[in-house]
Amino acid sequence: MPDRSPLLRVEHLRKVYATPTGDVEAIGDLSFTMNHGELVCIVGPSGCGKTTLLKCLAGLLRPTSGRMEMDGSPVTGPSPAMAVVFQEYGRSLYPWLTVRGNVELPLRHKKLSRAVRDRIVTDAIEAVGLPEATRSHPWQLSGGMQQRVAIARAIAYQPEVLIMDEPFAAVDAQTRADLEDLVRELHATRGISTVFVTHDIDESVYLGQRVLVLSNSPTRVQEDLVIDLPAERDQLTTRALPRFTHLRTHVYEQIQRAKRGPAVAPS
Amino acid sequence: MTIRPRGPGARTAANFLFAFGLPFLTVVLWGVWSTTSTNRFFVGPLTILDAFRQVWIGPAFVDDVLPSLYRLALGIVASIVLGVAAGVTIGRFHRLRETLEPLLEFFRAIPPPVLIPVAMLLLGITDTMKVVVIVSGAIWPILLNTIEGVRATDSVMVETADSFRISRWERLWLLVLPAASPRIMTGVRQALSVALILMVISEMFASSSGLGYRIAYFQRNYLIAEMWSGILLLGLIGVALAVLFGLAERHLLRWYHGMKEITRA
Numbered sequence: 001m002p003d004r005s006p007l008l009r010v011e012h013l014r015k016v017y018a019t020p021t022g023d024v025e026a027i028g029d030l031s032f033t034m035n036h037g038e039l040v041c042i043v044g045p046s047g048c049g050k051t052t053l054l055k056c057l058a059g060l061l062r063p064t065s066g067r068m069e070m071d072g073s074p075v076t077g078p079s080p081a082m083a084v085v086f087q088e089y090g091r092s093l094y095p096w097l098t099v100r101g102n103v104e105l106p107l108r109h110k111k112l113s114r115a116v117r118d119r120i121v122t123d124a125i126e127a128v129g130l131p132e133a134t135r136s137h138p139w140q141l142s143g144g145m146q147q148r149v150a151i152a153r154a155i156a157y158q159p160e161v162l163i164m165d166e167p168f169a170a171v172d173a174q175t176r177a178d179l180e181d182l183v184r185e186l187h188a189t190r191g192i193s194t195v196f197v198t199h200d201i202d203e204s205v206y207l208g209q210r211v212l213v214l215s216n217s218p219t220r221v222q223e224d225l226v227i228d229l230p231a232e233r234d235q236l237t238t239r240a241l242p243r244f245t246h247l248r249t250h251v252y253e254q255i256q257r258a259k260r261g262p263a264v265a266p267s
Numbered sequence: 268m269t270i271r272p273r274g275p276g277a278r279t280a281a282n283f284l285f286a287f288g289l290p291f292l293t294v295v296l297w298g299v300w301s302t303t304s305t306n307r308f309f310v311g312p313l314t315i316l317d318a319f320r321q322v323w324i325g326p327a328f329v330d331d332v333l334p335s336l337y338r339l340a341l342g343i344v345a346s347i348v349l350g351v352a353a354g355v356t357i358g359r360f361h362r363l364r365e366t367l368e369p370l371l372e373f374f375r376a377i378p379p380p381v382l383i384p385v386a387m388l389l390l391g392i393t394d395t396m397k398v399v400v401i402v403s404g405a406i407w408p409i410l411l412n413t414i415e416g417v418r419a420t421d422s423v424m425v426e427t428a429d430s431f432r433i434s435r436w437e438r439l440w441l442l443v444l445p446a447a448s449p450r451i452m453t454g455v456r457q458a459l460s461v462a463l464i465l466m467v468i469s470e471m472f473a474s475s476s477g478l479g480y481r482i483a484y485f486q487r488n489y490l491i492a493e494m495w496s497g498i499l500l501l502g503l504i505g506v507a508l509a510v511l512f513g514l515a516e517r518h519l520l521r522w523y524h525g526m527k528e529i530t531r532a
Contacts, residue, residue, distance in 0.1 A: 054411075055426075058430050059430075060426055060429055060430060077427050078430050078431070078432050080432060082430070083431070084426075084427075084430040085429065085431070086423055086426070088423050091421045091423035091424060092423050092424065092426075092427045094427075094441065094442065095522050095523075095526050096445040096446070096448075096522045096523075097441070097447075105282075105431065105441065106431035106433070108433070108441075109432070109433065109434050109437060115495070120434065137522055137525065138524075139522075139525065139526040139529055139530075140525070140529070153431075157431060210528055
């Protein structure tokens with residue numbers, strides 16, 4: 001049983017972009033807490049600032065105001081405790097490196113012996129089921145396999161939190177189901193805390209232990225929903241459960257509400 | 268009528284014909300034409316080939332060809348090193364690029380041969396002067412392409428490096444240079460021909476050795492076949508450079524060509 005102490009704490013996060021035509025408030029006032037070992041899905045209407053939130057979490061963007069804490073210490077930039085899987089795998093993997101070279105990339109500056117590094121890389125590649133592809137280049141693989149390489153690279157970094165930005169938005173439905181199960185499996189077997197951003201309601205309910213429904217921009221947390229589905233899930237039976245249907249309908253309604261009007265400030 | 272090669276042997280033969288057919292035909296026509304011409308400056312291919320053997324295979328190779336190749340190689344290497352180093356620096360800093368761009372456009376617009384008299388005054392009639400002249404022309408395509416290549420580095424790739432906290436040097440070797448390498452190679456390809464031209468011109472102006480000097484010398488002394496043989500040699504050097512470049516490019520940009528092939532399919 002993973003430790004349930006708070007890992008990531010976000011308080012009153014606000015992000016305003018200065019543009020030539022005036023300021024755009026991408027994130028209004030966003031707070032949530034995530035515990036060690038949790039798998040949290042963040043879902044919201046398109047253009048609600050999901051990617052902005054994620055980039056702030058990953059330390060790639062500086063929030064306008066608010067606090068983010070990781071294990072009690074403030075997040076001020078990219079942290080060794082976080083690894084990001086981007087939506088655009090084709091632009092995130094380096095095409096001049098092989099699969100192995102890409103997975104090894106984040107380990108190069110960690111002071112590890114050759115043997116340890118090799119073991120971590122091999123382990124990560126095997127964990128995503130690509131042991132045959134190590135010597136290929138990413139562009140020789142299918143989209144789903146490329147995203148597996150990106151996931152292997154992220155887990156080879158051995159982060160506390162895996163941050164995934166709509167990672168499966170660009171792959172076909174069948175591949176997507178396989179990748180969703182991979183994320184669940186990695187979460188279950190390795191206990192990596194995961195923040196999974198998606199615009200797909202079914203995906204968020206299927207994957208998450210908790211779903212954060214975001215409002216329209218300027219973004220707030222519209223609802224923080226615990227997904228009380230059994231821990232053992234699979235594509236056929238879980239998705240056929242009445243509770244699954246109920247939850248997805250609920251999230252769907254919340255998102256429709258979020259789209260229609262400004263969010264009600266959470267009390 | 269179209270020829271359809273059937274087996275692999277026939278295809279090789281067809282490729283060979285395509286590659287060497289036209290050059291061969293040109294030489295034959297030239298040979299026939301030169302026998303009917305009374306112009307003493309218009310020499311046949313056999314005479315030139317004979318002159319080529321007599322002039323270039325022997326001491327002239329050491330006295331003229333090697334110094335030329337040495338200056339050319341030095342000029343090309345210096346252009347690549349300086350062009351890429353400066354290009355990476357300028358390309359990475361948005362402000363620096365905007366500040367320098369008009370100045371760079373101006374310098375690039377100056378035809379490099381006009382710098383030869385200046386370089387002669389400042390550096391004398393030395394090898395350094397010739398290398399400087401070569402670099403002054405050949406560096407621009409490399410520099411400007413590198414700047415553009417570095418500037419256009421994919422933002423997601425940069426964010427990936429940021430998120431994994433890739434250090435400055437690793438970022439240079441693993442991201443910035445490979446990402447810019449297709450553009451850098453485009454620049455180098457253009458620089459090679461510029462370098463060859465400037466090598467010859469700088470030697471024609473002021474030199475006591477080198478291919479350019481030797482060709483100008485033959486021309487002034489009415490050694491017409493010898494002059495043509497020097498031009499032939501220059502052409503061969505140009506072809507050799509292009510072949511070497513092609514090999515290097517194929518090796519360095521294997522990923523790039525492979526990727527393009529797949530996206531096209």
